[in-house]
Amino acid sequence: MSKVILISQIELPSSSIGSWTTLYKNYLEGNHEIDYLICPEPKNKFNNITYQFTSHSFIDKIKSKIYKKSHLSALAALSKIVKNDGKYIIQVIDNYKIVPDIVSLLQKLKIRENCKIQFFYHGFPPYLDKEKGLVFFQNIDELILLTQDSHKAHLRYYSDLPCMVSILPNAIDANKFYKLDTVEKENQKQILNITGKQVFLWCSQDRPKKGLQVALDLWNAIYEPNRILLIIGSSRTEQIPGVIFLGKIPNSELPKYYQVSDVYLFPTLCEEGFGLSLIEALSCGCYCIASALGGVPEVLQYGKYGKLINNPLDSSEWELAITEYCTNPIAFEELPNNLYTFETWRSGMNRIINEAKVF
Template sequence: MPKVILVSTFPLPYPKIGSWTNMYRNYFESGQNQIDTIVCEAPENRFDGVKYALVKNTFWSKIRKKLQYYRVNYVDALLGEIKPNERYVIQFVDNYVLARHFHEKLVLKGLRQNCHVQFFYHGYEPFVPASGASGFFKEVDELILLTNESYKAHLAYYTVFPVRVSILYNGIDTSKFSKVNADEKHKIREDLGLKGDKVFVWCSQDRPKKGLAIVLDAWKSVSAKYPGHELLIIGTHKRGDFDNVRFVGKIPNDELPKYFQASDCYLFPTLCHEGFGLTLIEALNCGCHCIASEQGGVPEVLQFGKLGRLIEKPNFVSEWQTAMEDFIEGKDKPIVVENPVYTLQEWVKSMNVIIANAKNKLS
């Protein structure tokens, strides 16, 4: 039976917030893990029931890492797990250069045919230029994308696209990110000191492409017209003076659910082609009405408007102002999912199907 090896450039479990590292944490703790070995640097703690092939983290390896030669350590650790007479499913996440180095080493050793290389890509648009794509398609056996829309973008970009593709939606722990009843919501609001009639929330890193400046500009007009409402900003510190805006700053992932559960409307004003939008589905499952940019994989995540309002022109402040005012005035009926969507259980099941199919191909 082929063995499955995950190559992670982050130590797993990873103590900090990270979308795909959180999903793998949930996967290894689900009791349904099909991965045999993790190649990574030594973590603070280890998952049970999985072997670790540790990447050296010596003084010289740190120097290599600074000089971008860190891939040598990962490839060496991975090759140490490859036996000539066995077959392997190898998973790489968002690091194509590492996958390429591994491919080259396997070819030299005459072992490439024994491995099925899966590349998990968490972006949206094709990242390998068309001029260099022929090499990529030889080095990777399967490309796992987040949405069908991303697949269509790849299909349209490459005139020749000879690679197996699978789709794996993100999944979250809906036992944590879930709706609460009206009494519980009121209690959470009291605990957080929220007094607004309607509470809007934005959550991300404060980078221009995340659209915070657009939302804050729109909020000035909204708050002036409707002063009884509140906007929560999670993930960044205070910038400027705004009425009825609370800057929460950075918080641990475990504290996010209560902020989403206390809110009424989640704002996702991305100004780039997001691969998926993890906080979007976290807020959605906590009962928030979602207003999001019609960009990248987001429309598919919101089922093309069935699960939230899509903003066709997200760079226009007036579009966000109108959408927020429509929600306050009741012109937009709140869209709240009745049952959990994009669950961890679905993600685990889909991951194991992808692994099983790869094993069958090698058998």
């Protein structure tokens, strides 16, 4: 039976907040198919997995500079696991640069044919140029993407992909992100001292491509005394009427802000791989208005679950969508209960791994 090796640049479980690190934490705490985990040493460890830790000592950094490779430690860890008579599924998360060297190592050990390499990509558009991309895809056995639209974008760019492709959307903890009834929602608004307010929410990292400035410019145009905009993820302290900057909020506290919000704004200016916060907001009952970029249209099922803005830099589109919400809101469908859940993700990942074991 094939053994499964997961290679991560980030320690798992991770102390940082991220969509895929959260997913893998949940996955590795439950019924999973991973046998070995290669990563930096975490503060706490999973009990049901065998670790090989990567090192970042001064000597390792010198070697990396000399050989111009930042992943020598991960390759050394991999060489300690693989045996000449074994079969392996090697799963790599987002680290393009390590893949050719994994292939070289396996060829040197004369076990490349006994291994399958799965590459899990959390972006949306093709990352590599055509020449490098096609060589890269010849080196892997399976590409795992977040959306069907990302797969189509890859096919448009490369014309063909010489590897298998699987789709595994992101997921959330449905036990934490859920809709409150009207009474409970009002109670939570009272606790947060925002009773009687129409609550808008923006939640992301404060980088230009995430569109916070788009949301603030929009707010200047639509602000009324009965409206309030909550900003999560930004360290800004500027004073803007009706805007509350909440700073960075722990993941465990995020649900209550989604649950008291009426409208979730997602004005991204980049091709998002997925847009996980949209699913968190939808699951909590928010009316979602989002940029139609990257994987977002597919996540919202092209307008079935939320309002899509075709030109995110056109403020009039956003203003029209807000006016529509306030006067005659579109009755969007609710997400199916099992569409983007941890349980669905776990079963999907186990299926992808088990199907790869048949060789």
